[in-house]
Amino acid sequence: MSESLGATHDDVEQWVIEVCQNLGLPMDEVAADFFEAGATSLTAMKLIARAEERYGQDALPPDDLFAGSSVQEIAASIRRNGNRVAKG
Amino acid sequence: MQAIMRTEANRVIRIRGAQSAPRIRLICFPYAGGNPEEFRAWADEIAPDVELLTIRLPGHGSRIRERPHADWEPLLDDVVTALAPYLAEPHALYGHSFGGRLAYEVAHLVEDEYAGRTRWLFVSGCRSPDWPQRRPFMFEQSDPELRATLRQMGGMPDELLADNKLMKMLLPTIRGEFRLAEIWGDRHGYGVNVPITAVYGRYDEIDDRAAMRGWPIFSRHRGELLEIPGGHFFFATHRRDLITIINTRLGVIRWAE
Secondary structure, eight states, X not given: OHHHHTOOOOHHHHHHHHHHHHTTOOOOSTTOBTTTTTOOHXXXXXXXXXXXXXXXXXXXXXXXXXXXXXXXXXXXXHHHHOSSSOOO | OXXXXXXXXXXXXXXXXXXXXXXXXXXXXXXXXXXXXXXXXXXXXXXXXXXXXXXOOTTSGGGTTSXXXXXXXXXXXHHHHHHHHHHTSOEEEEEETHHHHHHHHHHHHHHHHSTTOEEEEEEESOOOTTSOOOSSXXXXXXXXXXXXXXXXXXXXXXXXXXXXXXXXXXHHHHHHHHHHHHHOOOSSSSOBSSXXXXXXXXXXXXXXXXXXXXXXXXXXXXXXXXXXXXXXXXXXXXXXXXXHHHHHHHTOOOTTO
């Protein structure tokens, strides 16, 4: 896990971290896991809604979020599915 | 590489290690549709010498794309395989509702494979094996009916129940686990040689005192039936009462605190 500590956050990862913190979850690095940090299905619903507001409809499919819930994985799903995001 | 490790690790969740050498592990089984991560709320309250584990079943969390098991045998096979290293060592089992049934079935399997390793079985909000399931079955309801039932039961926030996208994803798992809970009965004809503590909620309309009164006879060791306040979800609303019962039975509660 230590190799991810030094990884630079891209914009989407940074956005995910900020929203998660805003939802009250203690997450501050890209390896942090949404559900391990205490998120419930209700928190998931809120994150999905915010992702859609910011990155477009279906930007974060629920099954993607549940299947891979680290900041990195969430950001990768948004990059794949969002229609208002630089694909990089 | 990370994906492979994840596949192996994603069935058992270690909520909290023991703060000293574990006197005992407590393995917790969620209710139907319940998120195993809910047991994280127990981490600060369970006695320090207890290691807390739970299990992620198909259709939950990182296993979201797996279908729920259609029968008890494959479910038990999945669970016992994942938990094998822990079931071979001293442990206690706890489950609520569907999880209570699962805990009881695991206790039977452990008795065959690792006799004496299960030191205590806790079941809550779960009818005894001989008590008939209420009809009509919930698992046979249409999606809208099932959502209405879930709303009435009170375990899920209304906001979540109103979210079509999430419910479409979650309902098949909930339905599958309801089904196993509802078709379950006395599969053995005799109890387990493990002390059983059965806990019902005073206002639980799903699994009330009558439905749980039979549990003590399913222990060939000793059994007790306890009441705590609350409805079916006393598991969440009266967590401390429940954890106190468990801590006391495991004999590791810190009386000085």
